[in-house]
Amino acid sequence: MAEGDELPGSSSTGMPALLLVVALRCLGGLDMLAFVAVVMPTAWIEWGHRWCGLGEFPDEPIANYLARSASALYALHGLLVLYMSRDPQRYWPLIRFFARLAVAHGVVMFAIDWASEMPLWWTALEGPAFTATGLVVLATQYWSRPDSLISDSQMNVTGDSQER
DSSP: OOTTOOOTTOBTTBHHHHHHHHHHHHHHHHHHTTHHHHHSOHHHHHHHHHHTTOOSOOOSHHHHHHHHHHHHHHHHHHHHHHHHHTOTTTTHHHHHHHHHHHHHHHHHHHHHHHHTTOOHHHHHHHHHHHHHHHHHHHHHHHHSOGGGOOOGGGBOTTSOBOOO
16 A cells, blocks of 8 residues: 555554454445345345245245344444444444454354254354454454544545644
8 A cells, every 4th residue: 555545544553453444344344235135125035035045934024024124233233333433543442342242242143043943054154253253353453552543534535644
């Protein structure tokens, strides 16, 4: 990267601050993809359900409601994470709180998946992935210093850092 081409949240002090912002934006962007399930046709949800090996999607209003509302919550979470990535110094404690929640949420999801007898591949991926994302954010926070981070508002439109 050329000088002045830093991502918001990074600084010339090193890679860890940049990695924190990149991690938050990747995770937030991934969660935002769930918005597609909020608006996609029910036939697509039914197809995905079968494709995952879960059989026929239940023809009950509650099943459609739960699929779409859970997806909306994932998208909302992604939006919050993306927002926090714009000023990691300001949201440092909240980012840490969200990361710790992600670790705990992964354990809870693993238990739910196991108790619900979800397919093994699902159980092996979902909970551990949540835990891993929380650990990645905690690790990048550990390696970064809050004072080494700058926000989007401290960047001008060309991407050059402004004086603090």
